[in-house]
Amino acid sequence: MRKPIIAGNWKMNKTPEEAKELVAALIPLVKDAACDVVVCPPFVDLCCVGNLIEGTNIRLGAQNVHWAEKGAFTGEISAEMLKARGVEFAIVGHSERRQYFGETDETVNKRALAALNAGITPIICVGESLEQRESGVTDAIVSSQTVAALNGMTNAQVESLVIAYEPIWAIGTGKTATKEDANATIGVIRRAIAGVFGEETAEKVRIQYGGSMNPKNAGELMAMPEIDGGLIGGASLKADDFSKVVHF
Ligand code: PGA
Numbered sequence: 001m002r003k004p005i006i007a008g009n010w011k012m013n014k015t016p017e018e019a020k021e022l023v024a025a026l027i028p029l030v031k032d033a034a035c036d037v038v039v040c041p042p043f044v045d046l047c048c049v050g051n052l053i054e055g056t057n058i059r060l061g062a063q064n065v066h067w068a069e070k071g072a073f074t075g076e077i078s079a080e081m082l083k084a085r086g087v088e089f090a091i092v093g094h095s096e097r098r099q100y101f102g103e104t105d106e107t108v109n110k111r112a113l114a115a116l117n118a119g120i121t122p123i124i125c126v127g128e129s130l131e132q133r134e135s136g137v138t139d140a141i142v143s144s145q146t147v148a149a150l151n152g153m154t155n156a157q158v159e160s161l162v163i164a165y166e167p168i169w170a171i172g173t174g175k176t177a178t179k180e181d182a183n184a185t186i187g188v189i190r191r192a193i194a195g196v197f198g199e200e201t202a203e204k205v206r207i208q209y210g211g212s213m214n215p216k217n218a219g220e221l222m223a224m225p226e227i228d229g230g231l232i233g234g235a236s237l238k239a240d241d242f243s244k245v246v247h248f
Contacts, residue, residue: 002206004035004222005162005229006246007061007123008236009091009210012042019045022239023052029243031057035229037246038089038123039236043077050086061089064097065120067110079118090115091231092122093149095168105148112149116157123162123231124149125210126189130169138167142185143192150196158197159204164231165189170211172233176221182209183224190226215244222248 014022019041030037040061041049050060066076082090092115093108112122126145128138142165150158165186167177177185186207194202209221210231221227230248235241 002204002228005038005206005208006035007038007040007089007208007231008242009063009231009233010039010041010236011233013237014041014045016045016048020048020052023049025239026242027053027056027058029239030246033057033246035246040089040091046085046087059089060087061091061123062087063091065090065092065111065115067114079114079120083118083120087120089121089123092124094125095127095166095171105145108149109151112161113152116161121161123164125164125166127166127168133167133169138185139188142189146189146192147196150193155197155201158193159201162206162208163189164208164210166210166231174212176212176217177209179220179224182221183226186226213245215241218245218248
């Protein structure tokens with residue numbers, strides 16, 4: 001059985017003061033959650049959010065991680081630095097990073113491996129654009145992104161990580177994939193993993209859906225057999241909305 005995991009991706013939102021306010025409101029609302037609950041604030045908020053959630057069931061995630069241990073990489077953060085702040089998860093390869101910041105399948109793989117080696121669980125994002133969906137290459141795209149991201153990993157590493165299927169056209173648009181489409185594409189991702197690492201490993205990987213998931217549609221999406229969680233953007237910025245998704 002795969003334990004559901006709901007993660008909030010705050011993106012470039014919330015000053016430290018605002019972050020503290022949000023998480024303080026969230027703590028009592030999600031304390032009885034049956035699933036894993038993760039918040040991924042911007043780097044500057046990790047310390048204050050980390051301090052507030054200590055001893056609660058909310059776990060800390062970062063929005064990115066660099067592959068090098070340390071050195072001359074201006075503007076980057078290492079896995080070790082994150083780990084030292086109590087970070088347990090790191091989003092890797094979000095489509096916004098692929099689109100605006102030159103992230104490639106190769107750098108996604110390097111970041112994910114660095115996270116794993118530091119004991120941080122990567123949440124690896126894959127997903128097709130609208131153009132790709134309309135031209136019928138969704139399955140090929142998500143399969144190749146997935147296989148590339150997992151390159152060089154052991155079965156145990158693959159079993160421990162999280163994948164987020166996020167159709168790019170559904171992110172921040174209010175358009176959600178239908179539960180059937182989301183379930184089917186996540187099934188494709190799982191079969192791609194099975195093709196390289198075997199059925200048993202693929203069955204253990206938690207695969208989230210992301211893209212305009214909210215209190216209204218979380219229940220029906222989470223009821224689908226392949227969908228093991230959600231990566232939530234907009235709806236994670238309000239404690240009330242996020243807690244409703246957590247209690248899907
Ligand atoms: P959204 O973002 O929920 O605002 O669509 C999801 C994501 O990009 O992770």
